[in-house]
Amino acid sequence: MEAPRKQAQAALAFRKRLKPDNAILATVRKIADSAKSYKPQTQSLADLNLPNACKEVVDLSCASVMAEIEKTIINIARSILGGNGFGYSVPSRSSANQLYVQELDRIVLKDKASFRPFANMASVRKTTITTRILQLVHQLCKKQIHVTKRDLFYTDVKLFQEQGQSDSVLDDVSCMLGCTRSSLNVVASEKGVVVGRLVFVEDGDRIDCTKMGVGGKAIPPNIDKVKDMESDALFILLVEKDAAFMRLAEDRFYNRFPCVIITAKGQPDVATRLFLKKMKTDLKLPVLGLVDSDPYGLKILSVYMSGSKNMSYDSSNLTTPDIKWLGVRPSDLNKYKIPEQCRLPMTDQDIKTGKDLLEEDFIKKDPNWHKELEVMVKTKEKAEIQALSSFGFQYLSEVYLPMKLQERDWI
Amino acid sequence: MEAPRKQAQAALAFRKRLKPDNAILATVRKIADSAKSYKPQTQSLADLNLPNACKEVVDLSCASVMAEIEKTIINIARSILGGNGFGYSVPSRSSANQLYVQELDRIVLKDKASFRPFANMASVRKTTITTRILQLVHQLCKKQIHVTKRDLFYTDVKLFQEQGQSDSVLDDVSCMLGCTRSSLNVVASEKGVVVGRLVFVEDGDRIDCTKMGVGGKAIPPNIDKVKDMESDALFILLVEKDAAFMRLAEDRFYNRFPCVIITAKGQPDVATRLFLKKMKTDLKLPVLGLVDSDPYGLKILSVYMSGSKNMSYDSSNLTTPDIKWLGVRPSDLNKYKIPEQCRLPMTDQDIKTGKDLLEEDFIKKDPNWHKELEVMVKTKEKAEIQALSSFGFQYLSEVYLPMKLQERDWI
Structure with a gap:
C-alpha cells in the first residue's frame, strides 16, 4: 500500500497550493481581457x-x-x-x-x-x-x-x-x-455537446446552456440557425473526450470558473468546429484545449486550429486559430506526478505519428509546442485525461484545472 | 427521364390520399388513449x-x-x-x-x-x-x-x-x-438526443424539448438526475438514425403531430434505453419505431425491447416492451413504391443474420413481425430510411409518416 499513499500525498500537495477561487479568477480575467482585443482574421488571403x-x-x-x-x-x-x-x-x-x-x-x-x-x-x-x-x-x-x-x-x-x-x-x-x-x-450529422455560461438563439428558441442539466445541449448540425450568442464566460474549455466533459458538467465547473465547455466526443466534426469558430469570433474568448497526452490528442487540436486537408477550401470558416494547449501535456506527467501505471507506452505507430507531427507546420511554428512533443516522443509515454482519476474522481475539476488556471499554465 | 416521372407520380398519389391533419390526429389519439391504460409490468418474475x-x-x-x-x-x-x-x-x-x-x-x-x-x-x-x-x-x-x-x-x-x-x-x-x-x-457515455413535446427536470434544470432548436437535447448519462417528466404528446417516435431525426426536428414534426422524437444514433446505448423506458413508464405513451429495413434495424428494435444478452441481469430496467414496428418495413418497399435503385441487395451476411433472427423469440412470438422478416429474407432486398428521400427531401415528414399514422400502419 506504499504506492497509493504516495499518490494521495502528491494529490494533497497540489490541492494545498491552490489559492482561493477569487485569486485564480483574477488571473484568468487577464487572459480573457487580452482576448477581447483580439481581432480575428486581421489578414485575409488578399492582403498576403x-x-x-x-x-x-x-x-x-x-x-x-x-x-x-x-x-x-x-x-x-x-x-x-x-x-x-x-x-x-x-x-x-x-x-x-x-x-x-x-x-x-x-x-x-x-x-x-x-x-x-x-x-x-x-x-x-x-x-x-x-x-x-x-x-x-x-x-x-x-x-x-x-x-x-x-x-x-x-x-x-x-x-x-x-x-x-x-x-x-x-x-x-x-x-x-x-x-x-x-x-x-x-x-454532417452532429455529435458535439456544449454546456456552461452561454446563451444563444437556435432556430428561434433561446437556449441557456447553464440550464442544460448534466447532459448539455446537442450542437445543431446547421450553424446558420445559431445566432445572438451571449456569454459572461472568461474562457472556452475545449475538451477532447466525453468522460471529461461529463465530469465537468456534473461538477458544474462553469459555476466556479465562468466558462463554456464544449466537446466533439473525439474527432472534431464540422458542426462542432463551426460552433467553436462562431463562439470565438462572436464572444472573443480565449480557447483552452484539454486533450489526451498522445499524438492523437495533438492531431485533434490541429484539426480545430488549422483544418483538415480534406476540406482545406473551407479553412477560414472551419478553423479557430490561437487555441492554447492547456493539457494534458507530456511535461504534465512528471509535473503532476501521474503514477507510472497510469501512463501507457506509446506504440510504434504512435511514435511514428509523433515524429511526423514534429515536421508539421502548426507544431514547428511554436517552439513550446515543439518542445512538448519532443518530450512525448523521447519518453515514449502517453496518458489519457482519465489518468488524472488516479488521484480521485474529481481531481480534474477540483485540482488539476484550477491549478492550471492559477498558474496560467498553457502554451 | 421516365423513371423520375414515375417516381413523382407515385409520391403524388400518396400525398393525395392524406386526410386533413385533424382526421389523422383523431386516429392517433385512439392508440394514445389505449396506451394510457397500459399497465407496465403487470407480471414480475415472482408471479411467474x-x-x-x-x-x-x-x-x-x-x-x-x-x-x-x-x-x-x-x-x-x-x-x-x-x-x-x-x-x-x-x-x-x-x-x-x-x-x-x-x-x-x-x-x-x-x-x-x-x-x-x-x-x-x-x-x-x-x-x-x-x-x-x-x-x-x-x-x-x-x-x-x-x-x-x-x-x-x-x-x-x-x-x-x-x-x-x-x-x-x-x-x-x-x-x-x-x-x-x-x-x-x-x-456509459451519452450519445442520444431528444426533441419534441416533452418537459423534464434534469439536475434541477427545467428542460423544455420543444425549445431545443433543431439539434435537440443531449440525453444525460445518468437517468437518476431526470425527473418530473410531463408531455402532451400522443406517441413517442423512436428513430434509428441521426439523419431522420434531423429531418423531423428541422420540420418540427412534433408541432404538427404531438410527439416526442428520440434517437441513439445507431446502436442503442444504455442512457438512451433508460430514458426511453422512463418516458414509456412515466408518460404511458405508445412507442413507434422507425428503423432501416434490414436485419440490423430489427436488431436495434430488439435491443430496446428485449435487452442485450450482455446486460440481461438488468433487463427489467433497460427494456421497453411493446414497441410498434412502424417502418421502414420490408412490405413498405413495394407498398410505397420505393424505386428499385434505392433498394440495396442484402449481403450474404445480411441474409444469414435475417435467417437467424427468424429463430429469435422476439420475432417468433409475433406472426406479423415474422411475416415481414420473411419478406425481407425472401426478396433479399434492404432499404434505409433515407431511401424515402428519393421522393423528395421532406417526403418522410410530409407524406410517409402522416400516411403511416392515418392508416395506423404499424405492427
Missing part, C-alpha cells in the same frame, strides 16, 4: 501577396447561393450557344493544390482548376452529377431546409451509384460557387 | 412460477447501495471470524445462465452463482478487484457523483491492469448487490 493565387470560400445566404447557381447555368447556356459546348470549370482539391499559409495559420487551396466537359467519355458522368447536385442544392436553398449527404445521395441513387461520388461532387460545387458546404444546406 | 429461479436487479438509491455494500462486507467479516474464509458469492452472467421469458418479453438471469474465494490462486486477483470496486462504488455513492467505466479503471490501473477486468467485475457487483449498474453511479 502570396506567390500562388489562392482560393477560399465564404458563407453565402440561400439567396446568394441560388444566384450563383443561376449564374453558372446561364454561363453554360451561353457557352453552348456560342459553340463552346457544355462543361464546368472545377477547382482542384488535390493535395498538390493545397498550401499551408503561416500568416493565416491554416491550409488553403491554390487556384488550379480543370475543365469538366460533358462531351467526353471520361467526364460525361461527373458533369451530369455536377448538374444534378447544382439542381438539388438550388432546391434546398429555395425550400430553406437542410439535409445530410446521405439524403442527397438517396435522391438519385441511379445516377450517383455510390455516396462517395455525390459527396465528392458536393465539395467540388462548394469550390465552384465559392461558398462553404454549410451554405449549400448540406450538413 | 418459472421452473428456474431467476435473478433481476432493481434501481437502488445511493443510501441503499451503500447499505448493501456494508452488509456484504460485514458478512465477509463474519465469515472470516467464523473460520470460513474471505470470498464472495457471485451470480453467473454466462449465456448458459440466461433465459428469455416470454411472459415478460425479455431476457433474465437464472440463479446460478459461484463462490469466489480469496485463498485460491485462480481467484485471488478477482476477489481483490471485487473488493476494490465495492470500495470505489461506496465512495461514489457517498459523494453522489457519477463516473464512466474508464474513470473507474484509471483509479487503480495497477490492480485492474486492463479495463475489461474492472468492467466485468462491475457487472458482477451489480448482480451481487441486486441493483442496476446506474445505481452504482457508473455510467
Whole structure:
C-alpha cells in the first residue's frame, strides 16, 4: 500500500497550493481581457501577396447561393450557344493544390482548376452529377431546409451509384460557387455537446446552456440557425473526450470558473468546429484545449486550429486559430506526478505519428509546442485525461484545472 | 427521364390520399388513449412460477447501495471470524445462465452463482478487484457523483491492469448487490438526443424539448438526475438514425403531430434505453419505431425491447416492451413504391443474420413481425430510411409518416 499513499500525498500537495477561487479568477480575467482585443482574421488571403493565387470560400445566404447557381447555368447556356459546348470549370482539391499559409495559420487551396466537359467519355458522368447536385442544392436553398449527404445521395441513387461520388461532387460545387458546404444546406450529422455560461438563439428558441442539466445541449448540425450568442464566460474549455466533459458538467465547473465547455466526443466534426469558430469570433474568448497526452490528442487540436486537408477550401470558416494547449501535456506527467501505471507506452505507430507531427507546420511554428512533443516522443509515454482519476474522481475539476488556471499554465 | 416521372407520380398519389391533419390526429389519439391504460409490468418474475429461479436487479438509491455494500462486507467479516474464509458469492452472467421469458418479453438471469474465494490462486486477483470496486462504488455513492467505466479503471490501473477486468467485475457487483449498474453511479457515455413535446427536470434544470432548436437535447448519462417528466404528446417516435431525426426536428414534426422524437444514433446505448423506458413508464405513451429495413434495424428494435444478452441481469430496467414496428418495413418497399435503385441487395451476411433472427423469440412470438422478416429474407432486398428521400427531401415528414399514422400502419 506504499504506492497509493504516495499518490494521495502528491494529490494533497497540489490541492494545498491552490489559492482561493477569487485569486485564480483574477488571473484568468487577464487572459480573457487580452482576448477581447483580439481581432480575428486581421489578414485575409488578399492582403498576403502570396506567390500562388489562392482560393477560399465564404458563407453565402440561400439567396446568394441560388444566384450563383443561376449564374453558372446561364454561363453554360451561353457557352453552348456560342459553340463552346457544355462543361464546368472545377477547382482542384488535390493535395498538390493545397498550401499551408503561416500568416493565416491554416491550409488553403491554390487556384488550379480543370475543365469538366460533358462531351467526353471520361467526364460525361461527373458533369451530369455536377448538374444534378447544382439542381438539388438550388432546391434546398429555395425550400430553406437542410439535409445530410446521405439524403442527397438517396435522391438519385441511379445516377450517383455510390455516396462517395455525390459527396465528392458536393465539395467540388462548394469550390465552384465559392461558398462553404454549410451554405449549400448540406450538413454532417452532429455529435458535439456544449454546456456552461452561454446563451444563444437556435432556430428561434433561446437556449441557456447553464440550464442544460448534466447532459448539455446537442450542437445543431446547421450553424446558420445559431445566432445572438451571449456569454459572461472568461474562457472556452475545449475538451477532447466525453468522460471529461461529463465530469465537468456534473461538477458544474462553469459555476466556479465562468466558462463554456464544449466537446466533439473525439474527432472534431464540422458542426462542432463551426460552433467553436462562431463562439470565438462572436464572444472573443480565449480557447483552452484539454486533450489526451498522445499524438492523437495533438492531431485533434490541429484539426480545430488549422483544418483538415480534406476540406482545406473551407479553412477560414472551419478553423479557430490561437487555441492554447492547456493539457494534458507530456511535461504534465512528471509535473503532476501521474503514477507510472497510469501512463501507457506509446506504440510504434504512435511514435511514428509523433515524429511526423514534429515536421508539421502548426507544431514547428511554436517552439513550446515543439518542445512538448519532443518530450512525448523521447519518453515514449502517453496518458489519457482519465489518468488524472488516479488521484480521485474529481481531481480534474477540483485540482488539476484550477491549478492550471492559477498558474496560467498553457502554451 | 421516365423513371423520375414515375417516381413523382407515385409520391403524388400518396400525398393525395392524406386526410386533413385533424382526421389523422383523431386516429392517433385512439392508440394514445389505449396506451394510457397500459399497465407496465403487470407480471414480475415472482408471479411467474418459472421452473428456474431467476435473478433481476432493481434501481437502488445511493443510501441503499451503500447499505448493501456494508452488509456484504460485514458478512465477509463474519465469515472470516467464523473460520470460513474471505470470498464472495457471485451470480453467473454466462449465456448458459440466461433465459428469455416470454411472459415478460425479455431476457433474465437464472440463479446460478459461484463462490469466489480469496485463498485460491485462480481467484485471488478477482476477489481483490471485487473488493476494490465495492470500495470505489461506496465512495461514489457517498459523494453522489457519477463516473464512466474508464474513470473507474484509471483509479487503480495497477490492480485492474486492463479495463475489461474492472468492467466485468462491475457487472458482477451489480448482480451481487441486486441493483442496476446506474445505481452504482457508473455510467456509459451519452450519445442520444431528444426533441419534441416533452418537459423534464434534469439536475434541477427545467428542460423544455420543444425549445431545443433543431439539434435537440443531449440525453444525460445518468437517468437518476431526470425527473418530473410531463408531455402532451400522443406517441413517442423512436428513430434509428441521426439523419431522420434531423429531418423531423428541422420540420418540427412534433408541432404538427404531438410527439416526442428520440434517437441513439445507431446502436442503442444504455442512457438512451433508460430514458426511453422512463418516458414509456412515466408518460404511458405508445412507442413507434422507425428503423432501416434490414436485419440490423430489427436488431436495434430488439435491443430496446428485449435487452442485450450482455446486460440481461438488468433487463427489467433497460427494456421497453411493446414497441410498434412502424417502418421502414420490408412490405413498405413495394407498398410505397420505393424505386428499385434505392433498394440495396442484402449481403450474404445480411441474409444469414435475417435467417437467424427468424429463430429469435422476439420475432417468433409475433406472426406479423415474422411475416415481414420473411419478406425481407425472401426478396433479399434492404432499404434505409433515407431511401424515402428519393421522393423528395421532406417526403418522410410530409407524406410517409402522416400516411403511416392515418392508416395506423404499424405492427
